[in-house]
Amino acid sequence: MTDEQIYVSHAPADLELVQELFSTVKNFPFGVHLALEEVDDNSERARLEGRLVDSDVVVAVLTNRSARSRWINQEIGYARAQGVPVVPLYDDETCRGGFVGETDGVSIARDDPSKTIFELLCDLRRELAPLGPLSVPNWFVEFPCTVSACPDRVVLEIEASQSKLWKRYRHGKPLAASCDECSSTYYFNPATIGFIRRENGTR
Numbered sequence: 001m002t003d004e005q006i007y008v009s010h011a012p013a014d015l016e017l018v019q020e021l022f023s024t025v026k027n028f029p030f031g032v033h034l035a036l037e038e039v040d041d042n043s044e045r046a047r048l049e050g051r052l053v054d055s056d057v058v059v060a061v062l063t064n065r066s067a068r069s070r071w072i073n074q075e076i077g078y079a080r081a082q083g084v085p086v087v088p089l090y091d092d093e094t095c096r097g098g099f100v101g102e103t104d105g106v107s108i109a110r111d112d113p114s115k116t117i118f119e120l121l122c123d124l125r126r127e128l129a130p131l132g133p134l135s136v137p138n139w140f141v142e143f144p145c146t147v148s149a150c151p152d153r154v155v156l157e158i159e160a161s162q163s164k165l166w167k168r169y170r171h172g173k174p175l176a177a178s179c180d181e182c183s184s185t186y187y188f189n190p191a192t193i194g195f196i197r198r199e200n201g202t203r
């Protein structure tokens, strides 16, 4: 799962929402390209076609604001013409519209971003799963240990299925990863894979 590329097609007005929903997705070792972070303004957007072709999945953010954006329709059409799967991330059924109607996608729960991020991760994990017997590939997040002067990197292995992660979230049981060098432990939200806190090691 290290070279996969995700392209996020969204309206300029939704950039803040998109940054919030993708804040932890960006920690995974694949490329996440938000359309409006890649260009200075909408007029340059046409040159993102190369990014689209190289993507393993396109997430289309469909809101009332994006309904009027010709870019999103174009990008979805282009992705589909190239055979790139499109995951709709939508405010409500009317935003989802007809042209991505065949995939379920993720409904945006504005009052519950954790749930939205969890469901987004479910879809990405499904889309980026390799063919073959491993239907749930191990995912991981790697980051530098934040203890001062500790040179090590820490790896959070995500072996549990999405349904098990949701159960852990409901029971308030965080995921943990330890630094081999200084034995600090890092805790993560099992639903969003967001960082919660660090406990310093004894060494």
Ligand SMILES: [Zn+2]
Pocket: 145, 146, 147, 150, 151, 152, 179, 180, 181, 182, 183, 184
């Ligand atoms: Zn460390």
